[in-house]
Amino acid sequence: MREPTPEPGAPPEERLLVERARAGDRPAFAALYERYASTVHGVLLARVPPEEARDLVQEVFLVALRALDTLADAGRVGAWLCAIARNKVRDHYKGRRPALELGEVSEPADPGAGVASPDEGEEARAVLSLLRELPEAYRETLAMRLVEDLTGPEIALRTGMTQGSVRVNLHRGMKLLRERLERLGWRGALS
Amino acid sequence: MSDYLWDKTGEPDADVERLERLLARFRHRPAPRAARPRRWVLALAAALPLVAALLLWRAPGTRGPTYEVTGVAGLERVGVGDWIEVGEERASVRIADIGGVDLEPRSRVRVDEIRLAHGGRREEHRLYLARGGLRASIFAAERVFGTSTPAGFSVDLGCIYTVEVDEHGTTRIAVETGRVAFGFGGAGEPRREVFVPSGASITCRKDGRPTPPIKDGAADAFVALIGRIHGGSATPADLEAALAAEERDDWLPLFELMNDLAIDRDVRGRIFDRFPAGFERPSTVTREGILAADPGQRQLWLDAIKHWWW
Numbered sequence: 001m002r003e004p005t006p007e008p009g010a011p012p013e014e015r016l017l018v019e020r021a022r023a024g025d026r027p028a029f030a031a032l033y034e035r036y037a038s039t040v041h042g043v044l045l046a047r048v049p050p051e052e053a054r055d056l057v058q059e060v061f062l063v064a065l066r067a068l069d070t071l072a073d074a075g076r077v078g079a080w081l082c083a084i085a086r087n088k089v090r091d092h093y094k095g096r097r098p099a100l101e102l103g104e105v106s107e108p109a110d111p112g113a114g115v116a117s118p119d120e121g122e123e124a125r126a127v128l129s130l131l132r133e134l135p136e137a138y139r140e141t142l143a144m145r146l147v148e149d150l151t152g153p154e155i156a157l158r159t160g161m162t163q164g165s166v167r168v169n170l171h172r173g174m175k176l177l178r179e180r181l182e183r184l185g186w187r188g189a190l191s
Numbered sequence: 192m193s194d195y196l197w198d199k200t201g202e203p204d205a206d207v208e209r210l211e212r213l214l215a216r217f218r219h220r221p222a223p224r225a226a227r228p229r230r231w232v233l234a235l236a237a238a239l240p241l242v243a244a245l246l247l248w249r250a251p252g253t254r255g256p257t258y259e260v261t262g263v264a265g266l267e268r269v270g271v272g273d274w275i276e277v278g279e280e281r282a283s284v285r286i287a288d289i290g291g292v293d294l295e296p297r298s299r300v301r302v303d304e305i306r307l308a309h310g311g312r313r314e315e316h317r318l319y320l321a322r323g324g325l326r327a328s329i330f331a332a333e334r335v336f337g338t339s340t341p342a343g344f345s346v347d348l349g350c351i352y353t354v355e356v357d358e359h360g361t362t363r364i365a366v367e368t369g370r371v372a373f374g375f376g377g378a379g380e381p382r383r384e385v386f387v388p389s390g391a392s393i394t395c396r397k398d399g400r401p402t403p404p405i406k407d408g409a410a411d412a413f414v415a416l417i418g419r420i421h422g423g424s425a426t427p428a429d430l431e432a433a434l435a436a437e438e439r440d441d442w443l444p445l446f447e448l449m450n451d452l453a454i455d456r457d458v459r460g461r462i463f464d465r466f467p468a469g470f471e472r473p474s475t476v477t478r479e480g481i482l483a484a485d486p487g488q489r490q491l492w493l494d495a496i497k498h499w500w501w
Contacts, residue, residue: 029330033351033368038218051499054219127214145196151197153197178206
């Protein structure tokens with residue numbers, strides 16, 4: 001699913017941003033944050049409940065800021081940030097009950113559920129929970145596509161994966177997700 | 192299979208569309224675009240010289256740590272107590288190794304504090320914006336960086352926000368990403384805080400109290416309702432209309448109004464009673480505590496629900 005050789009990485013202007021951020025240019029780092037925050041959030045959301053993902057995005061970028069000097073290839077900043085995000089989740093759950101591995105998502109009630117549409121809030125949480133039980137590569141890619149609204153080519157560009165890998169992950173992941181939703185009688189699934 | 196899943200072209204896939212709609216609530220909220228084009232950030236970055244030294248630098252002969260200043264003629268570094276008078280071009284200040292502040296033309300800023308805190312484990316930075324505007328991009332732990340103005344004090348709880356002060360000392364804070372706590376009050380009154388998350392803004396007059404934080408996308412009619420409640424001119428129908436809010440973001444200003452002692456106690460009680468159950472309230476937070484504007488109670492509840500407003 002994940003291929004070792006990525007397609008050409010970040011465009012030149014992005015490499016320049018990385019170089020500038022590395023030299024201490026904080027607006028450049030802020031620009032990287034703006035560009036990659038949703039990607040990082042997608043990686044996190046594929047593993048942890050939404051409210052924890054929001055917190056962890058900030059922490060991932062704090063780690064990245066301090067570790068920018070260790071980034072070997074400025075063209076691979078997206079893949080590097082995703083790796084930091086995955087490590088961050090591992091650290092986050094170190095010593096804690098691995099709730100996600102068990103597929104038991106303990107999220108607080110959705111305020112939206114209490115305010116506007118309780119059924120849809122419940123349904124959204126259930127679907128997200130199912131998504132998080134998919135194999136890692138599928139759930140990350142699908143979280144970026146379905147939650148973060150990135151297209152396949154954007155996911156490839158931002159994660160360093162090949163377009164072929166992303167396409168495969170999306171379609172296989174979506175197929176699995178559909179099957180699991182249908183098994184649960186999800187009313188939105190088309191059979 | 193259609194290409195819709197891949198790049199959103201072709202015949203839309205009904206399942207995918209439905210999932211997109213359903214899961215959009217969990218999406219990372221990007222910073223709302225500021226009215227000012229954001230390209231200037233990159234332009235500014237391009238104009239800045241590359242500087243290798245990030246850490247605080249003690250200039251020979253100066254009284255302590257200093258910040259590097261770019262864009263102000265004849266001023267390269269500033270330390271505690273120094274003023275920065277920005278000319279007709281934007282300027283910037285590098286804040287140690289945690290970020291930077293871009294200053295609008297004709298701004299007037301003083302370095303208030305650069306100090307070691309928490310037993311020397313971390314450095315804290317405080318600026319005072321007397322006039323003009325600044326945009327802070329800070330990547331550091333909460334409350335490491337703060338900006339005071341004639342109207343109050345904002346501490347950084349996240350990354351990027353702007354502060355503007357007009358000639359009357361009125362302050363406007365707009366948060367692009369992360370969140371800010373705006374503190375106000377002082378001699379003779381309790382010091383209080385208002386929570387301003389990404390996409391929200393507040394305004395506070397000198398010697399006044401801030402408007403409650405309102406998200407950029409709020410409906411004009413709702414903003415007007417909040418303004419009347421905040422100003423004490425709301426009718427019962429106004430309050431009822433506000434309490435019928437269906438968007439979770441609309442409960443952000445209502446939360447802060449509920450904690451505002453200047454608001455009629457009955458009104459605050461009604462907000463408390465109608466606060467949607469989905470905004471989970473810790474069991475130790477009570478109606479009496481909130482109506483007494485107990486800052487600890489407010490903070491407990493806020494900590495439990497603030498993630499809904501990022």
